[in-house]
Amino acid sequence: MDRFKVHLADKLRFIERSCQAFDAGDEAEVQNIATHVRVICHQTNSSTSLLTYLGATGISMLSTTDSPLGPGGQSNLARLVIECTDKGATFKSNAPLDTASKRRLILFTDWWETEVVCLTSGVQMTRRELVLAVANKDGGAHVDAKLPSNYTATKSASGLVATFLPAGGTPVEMPLESHSVATLRQIGYEILHSPDLLALRN
Numbered sequence: 001m002d003r004f005k006v007h008l009a010d011k012l013r014f015i016e017r018s019c020q021a022f023d024a025g026d027e028a029e030v031q032n033i034a035t036h037v038r039v040i041c042h043q044t045n046s047s048t049s050l051l052t053y054l055g056a057t058g059i060s061m062l063s064t065t066d067s068p069l070g071p072g073g074q075s076n077l078a079r080l081v082i083e084c085t086d087k088g089a090t091f092k093s094n095a096p097l098d099t100a101s102k103r104r105l106i107l108f109t110d111w112w113e114t115e116v117v118c119l120t121s122g123v124q125m126t127r128r129e130l131v132l133a134v135a136n137k138d139g140g141a142h143v144d145a146k147l148p149s150n151y152t153a154t155k156s157a158s159g160l161v162a163t164f165l166p167a168g169g170t171p172v173e174m175p176l177e178s179h180s181v182a183t184l185r186q187i188g189y190e191i192l193h194s195p196d197l198l199a200l201r202n
Contacts, residue, residue, distance in 0.1 A: 037131050118154045
């Protein structure tokens with residue numbers, strides 16, 4: 001078997017294992033998801049992606065954003081939800097996985113470089129920007145002293161808050177949690193459910 005296909009199969013298996021570990025409660029696994037996605041997708045003059053080696057940069061990828069690509073079609077890949085429990089309420093980002101309301105195939109270059117998947121308080125990030133920020137600067141394959149400003153804003157949700165009014169109580173302001181983390185988990189889901197990409201392993 002072509003060794004690049006073997007490497008792709010390995011990366012997909014690693015991403016699958018990291019997604020399983022994430023779902024079991026280890027959110028730090030998004031660092032591994034980002035690093036393996038980078039190896040598959042990221043092409044530079046000094047670093048060749050697996051898709052380039054395989055001559056497959058023209059494939060389609062699964063997109064689960066709520067809005068279609070194009071002007072005005074920017075939305076969050078992760079779902080913003082208020083969760084209420086006996087201990088109180090939280091404002092979180094969750095990866096919708098199979099429950100994503102939209103599923104469509106788009107060209108890899110649009111999926112990787114163009115479609116906005118994080119949109120908080122006017123700060124936008126594409127899959128490429130988010131994956132590279134985590135893989136190259138925030139614990140994936142390297143830790144940098146300074147993080148990109150758009151990633152820092154996305155990671156902290158730019159101070160985005162929701163106001164929860166409990167019955168008979170006083171309003172509580174809740175900051176958004178886990179936005180970049182949930183987005184990376186959903187990117188892992190898309191990778192593992194993109195038919196053209198999966199077919200390249202064989």
